[in-house]
Amino acid sequence: xxxxxxxxxxxxxxxxxxxxxxxxxxxxxxxxxxxxxxxxxxxxxxxxxxxxxxxxxxxxxxxxxxxxxxxxxxxxxxxxxxxxxxxxxxxxxxxxxxxxxxxxxxxxxxxxxxxxxxxxxxxxxxxxxxxxxxxxxxxxxxxxxxxxxxxxxxxxxxxxxxxxxxxxxxxxxxxxxxxxxxxxxxxxxxxxxxxxxxxxxxxxxxxxxxxxxxxxxxxxxxxxxxxxxxxxxxxxxxxxxxxxxxxxxxxxxxxxxxxxxxxxxxxxxxxxxxxxxxxxxxxxxxxxxxxxxxxxxxxxxxxxxxxxxxxxxxxxxxxxxxxxxxxxxxxxxxxxxxxxxxxxxxxxxxxxxxxxxxxxxxxxxxxxxxxxxxxxxxxxxxxxxxxxxxxxxxxxxxxxxxxxxxxxxxxxxxxxxxxxxxxxxxxxxxxxxxxxxxxxxxxxxxxxxxxxxxxxxxxxxxxxxxxxxxxxxxxxxxxxxxxxxxxxxxxxxxxxxxxxxxxxxxxxxxxxxxxxxxxxxxxxxxxxxxxxxxxxxxxxxxxxxxxxxxxxxxxxxxxxxxxxxxxxxxxxxxxxxxxxxxxxxxxxxxxxxxxxxxxxxxxxxxxxxxxxxxxxxxxxxxxxxxxxxxxxxxxxxxxxxxxxxxxxxx
Numbered sequence: 129x130x131x132x133x134x135x136x137x138x139x140x141x142x143x144x145x146x147x148x149x150x151x152x153x154x155x156x157x158x159x160x161x162x163x164x165x166x167x168x169x170x171x172x173x174x175x176x177x178x179x180x181x182x183x184x185x186x187x188x189x190x191x192x193x194x195x196x197x198x199x200x201x202x203x204x205x206x207x208x209x210x211x212x213x214x215x216x217x218x219x220x221x222x223x224x225x226x227x228x229x230x231x232x233x234x235x236x237x238x239x240x241x242x243x244x245x246x247x248x249x250x251x252x253x254x255x256x257x258x259x260x261x262x263x264x265x266x267x268x269x270x271x272x273x274x275x276x277x278x279x280x281x282x283x284x285x286x287x288x289x290x291x292x293x294x295x296x297x298x299x300x301x302x303x304x305x306x307x308x309x310x311x312x313x314x315x316x317x318x319x320x321x322x323x324x325x326x327x328x329x330x331x332x333x334x335x336x337x338x339x340x341x342x343x344x345x346x347x348x349x350x351x352x353x354x355x356x357x358x359x360x361x362x363x364x365x366x367x368x369x370x371x372x373x374x375x376x377x378x379x380x381x382x383x384x385x386x387x388x389x390x391x392x393x394x395x396x397x398x399x400x401x402x403x404x405x406x407x408x409x410x411x412x413x414x415x416x417x418x419x420x421x422x423x424x425x426x427x428x429x430x431x432x433x434x435x436x437x438x439x440x441x442x443x444x445x446x447x448x449x450x451x452x453x454x455x456x457x458x459x460x461x462x463x464x465x466x467x468x469x470x471x472x473x474x475x476x477x478x479x480x481x482x483x484x485x486x487x488x489x490x491x492x493x494x495x496x497x498x499x500x501x502x503x504x505x506x507x508x509x510x511x512x513x514x515x516x517x518x519x520x521x522x523x524x525x526x527x528x529x530x531x532x533x534x535x536x537x538x539x540x541x542x543x544x545x546x547x548x549x550x551x552x553x554x555x556x557x558x559x560x561x562x563x564x565x566x567x568x569x570x571x572x573x574x575x576x577x578x579x580x581x582x583x584x585x586x587x588x589x590x591x592x593x594x595x596x597x598x599x600x601x602x603x604x605x606x607x608x609x610x611x612x613x614x615x616x617x618x619x620x621x622x623x624x625x626x627x628x629x630x631x632x633x634x635x636x637x638x639x640x641x642x643x644x645x646x647x648x649x650x651x652x653x654x655x656x657x658x659x660x661x662x663x664x665x666x667x668x669x670x671x672x673x674x675x676x677x678x679x680x681x682x683x684x685x686x687x688x689x690x691x692x693x694x695x696x697x698x699x700x701x702x703x704x705x706x707x708x709x710x711x712x713x714x715x716x717x718x719x720x721x722x723x724x725x726x727x728x729x730x731x732x733x734x735x736x737x738x739x740x741x742x743x744x745x746x747x748x749x750x751x752x753x754x755x756x757x758x759x760x761x762x763x764x765x766x767x768x769x770x771x772x773x774x775x776x777x778x
Contacts, residue, residue, distance in 0.1 A: 141340075143177035144595050145343055149347065149350070150167065150170035154170070166639075167217070174197045174201050176336040176340060179198060179337070182198065191239065196241045198336075199240035202236075204237075207230060210287040213290045248272075250272060251267045253266070260331045263333040265330075316335065316339060363602055372385045373389040373392075374389070374458050377457070377694055382406070386398055401431075424443075428466070435463045443456075465581060468592075484511055488594045489510070489511065489515075490513070490514055490592050491590070492585070492590050493508065494589075496505060504530075508588075514591075517593045520536065530553065530557060530591075531550055534591075553582060563582040564579065568582075578594065615664055618686050619686070621686075624687070625744065639698065641699060642699055642735065643694055643748065645692075645733040645754070646692040646731070647731045648691075649729045651690035651728055662722070665721045670715060671684070673711075673715055674714075679696075680695045681697065701739070708732050712730060712732055730773060732755060733751040734774065734775065735751035736777065757775045
């Protein structure tokens with residue numbers, strides 16, 4: 129057996145393995161990214177098989193078939209890798225975009241199959257003096273040099289950029305899979321680049337041999353590292369900064385994420401806890417966790433340190449067929465309330481003392497016989513805090529029905545919400561089960577949030593009222609932080625889209641407005657020359673100039689990089705034009721940063737509401753396109769005025 133035959137057998141075996149592994153992934157459709165990764169392996173199998181056919185070729189027709197298979201791989205692997213990596217990092221690829229991206233690869237394959245008639249991919253001769261077919265031609269054709277080659281590397285570059293850039297947005301424990309995927313692309317990429325520039329023998333396509341060598345590594349990534357099963361989940365800043373412990377599990381009850389508070393509670397780090405079954409961390413000694421998972425009802429548990437936690441389970445429903453669901457366990461420390469109730473049950477005297485001095489409102493109900501001979505809950509005592517929360521005298525809370533007290537606690541809520549809370553309380557009292565609700569109360573003073581915790585105490589019932597107004601304010605503050613750009617103080621992409629969409633939705637039918645898309649032209653050059661600190665300061669100054677030039681009711685955002693957007697409601701076209709010019713003049717003024725005096729102009733695209741678009745998405749698209757037209761019109765032009773960098777949507 130000569131070398132060519134041995135290598136061909138190896139390539140055929142590798143192609144079969146790639147095809148079988150790919151088909152299995154496509155047919156299973158179990159995990160995130162399994163379908164695109166399966167398709168990627170199938171396409172690689174065509175590439176490898178094409179290399180085997182080239183080695184075994186004894187006729188030009190057979191060699192042409194092998195070259196066609198070779199180009200199926202080189203043309204489609206970058207496209208499939210792009211879709212695969214976007215899917216793996218949680219980003220869908222629109223069908224329309226994918227269809228456009230496939231045009232050049234399809235053309236390349238067709239040209240490869242018919243190259244002998246036009247030589248657009250490579251020129252003859254097709255064999256050397258010894259009669260061996262040339263897998264690497266003496267000269268590439270125009271389509272290969274100016275169409276196929278730059279397009280393939282550009283698409284594959286975008287695929288790698290998607291994978292690498294996502295690493296900063298995921299939990300550290302998940303980054304291993306991203307880095308392994310990136311590293312696995314290096315070998316084939318280097319081999320392909322060497323082949324394209326003519327390094328190596330011209331009678332053997334060695335790129336398929338590299339894929340054959342990488343087969344065990346790819347199999348290990350899929351089977352050993354299980355990178356498909358454990359695709360990365362994006363971390364939100366608010367998640368990591370929540371004061372309450374939070375644990376995220378998948379359908380198999382394996383831990384796939386937890387915040388820093390949960391790490392402290394469980395005395396583990398996220399990397400070690402990842403993939404660990406939930407019962408290994410809690411075990412049989414904490415059955416409340418599993419009761420909450422089974423019933424979906426909140427449960428209370430006690431930790432080894434004697435702390436009482438309220439366990440609440442939320443189900444994650446995926447909106448995409450390829451994405452995974454799971455459950456979120458939230459633990460809230462209710463130790464203070466629980467311990468107070470335990471003290472109440474020990475001693476009536478101590479109970480009275482605690483009630484009178486408690487910052488929480490406490491009302492105790494007893495079952496008494498009503499006029500019809502049935503049992504009804506009526507209050508037998510209440511402390512001063514309860515009277516203050518409910519805005520009545522303490523004496524007025526005694527000998528009241530439980531329904532009357534609950535209706536007082538929910539004063540100011542919608543009638544439907546009031547009835548819901550009262551009905552739930554009645555059902556809880558009837559069944560002897562605990563109840564915990566949060567209500568927004570509006571009496572004579574400012575509105576406040578109350579947490580009402582109702583617990584059976586023997587045959588009686590006790591309600592604890594906790595003022596959670598401050599904690600609700602902190603939650604709103606956290607939401608505000610999550611929606612703001614930490615560098616400039618304006619809204620980030622999420623915050624801008626949320627506030628702008630609400631503003632547009634609430635607009636009158638005859639409302640007008642404008643959206644400005646602003647791009648700092650020289651920012652990249654300044655950032656590269658003077659450093660990120662200077663660049664960051666320039667962005668902060670630019671944001672301040674935008675704030676000063678706009679009204680307090682206008683919504684300013686920074687989607688990212690050197691781009692800003694502004695929604696300016698209730699303005700006419702003429703006012704919007706003047707405003708855009710004012711912004712342009714303000715932004716092109718010199719930036720004094722340290723010892724540097726810098727100039728950074730801005731390209732501005734303007735879209736009018738509702739003339740150009742009636743939705744936020746449409747306005748952003750039209751303004752963005754207008755901005756790029758302004759930038760393109762002035763590219764390479766000297767002595768540009770600020771007005772030259774303005775463009776209105778068509």
